[in-house]
Amino acid sequence: INQLLLQPKLIVTDTMNFWMDNCLEDLLEVISKTNVLIINDEEALQLSEKSNLKDAANKIQKMGPDFVIIKKGEHGALLFYKNNFFDCPSFKVEKCIDPTGAGDTFAGAFIGHLNKTDDLSFENMKTGVIKACAMASFCVEKFGVENIVNKSVNSIKNRINILSKSN
Numbered sequence: 718i719n720q721l722l723l724q725p726k727l728i729v730t731d732t733m734n735f736w737m738d739n740c741l742e743d744l745l746e747v748i749s750k751t752n753v754l755i756i757n758d759e760e761a762l763q764l765s766e767k768s769n770l771k772d773a774a775n776k777i778q779k780m781g782p783d784f785v786i787i788k789k790g791e792h793g794a795l796l797f798y799k800n801n802f803f804d805c806p807s808f809k810v811e812k813c814i815d816p817t818g819a820g821d822t823f824a825g826a827f828i829g830h831l832n833k834t835d836d837l838s839f840e841n842m843k844t845g846v847i848k849a850c851a852m853a854s855f856c857v858e859k860f861g862v863e864n865i866v867n868k869s870v871n872s873i874k875n876r877i878n879i880l881s882k883s884n
Contacts, residue, residue: 718750727837730782731755731824737764749781753842755824757788770795771802784842786827788820796839796846803843806883808854808876815860819853822865826852844881851876 718728730751736744737760748754754777758770765773774785774797787795791813796803830845831837854876858864 718747727752727831729753729755729824729828729831731820732760732764733757734760734763745780748777751782752837753784753786754782755786755788755820755827757790757820761785761787771797784839786846788823790816790819793850794823794846796842798839798842801839803839803846805843805846805850805880807850808880810854810858813857816857817860818862819856822856823849823853847880848877851880 728751730747730753732744732748732754756764756777761770761773761777762768765776767773767776770787770789774787774795777785778797778799783798785797787797789795789807791807793805793807796805827845827849830848831841834841834844851873852865855864855868855873856862
């Protein structure tokens with residue numbers, strides 16, 4: 718980040734417990750320069766040393782990020798920004814075959830949405846989280862990327878609409 722010639726408009730970091738366990742000081746330095754931190758629920762509790770997700774998000778925001786997204790697996794995701802909070806449910810799939818890659822799919826869909834819209838407002842971040850939850854739900858239904866790559870635009874829009882209406 719320090720070596721970038723141009724300061725990026727947005728820095729999104731997606732971390733995991735490995736970095737907390739092995740390189741905490743370096744991770745904290747990166748988090749301090751991050752605008753959006755994406756983290757799962759167990760990692761948020763570990764990083765913050767708090768016992769609930771709301772307190773964890775508040776403490777993590779004090780570390781640097783304006784926005785904190787806490788992924789809760791089959792229970793959706795939470796978005797925190799200042800005093801604003803958004804709870805996005807997950808799309809209930811018939812059968813979870815393999816969760817491998819769901820978090821990366823979530824992050825990719827979220828960042829892709831922000832890049833396409835060029836809107837960093839809380840409202841647009843909420844839409845990004847909805848789209849991210851929808852795309853992650855496709856990921857868990859099969860192995861690898863086959864269930865994401867071959868999806869029709871209509872099936873993607875359908876899941877996004879279902880999640881949007883549940884809020």
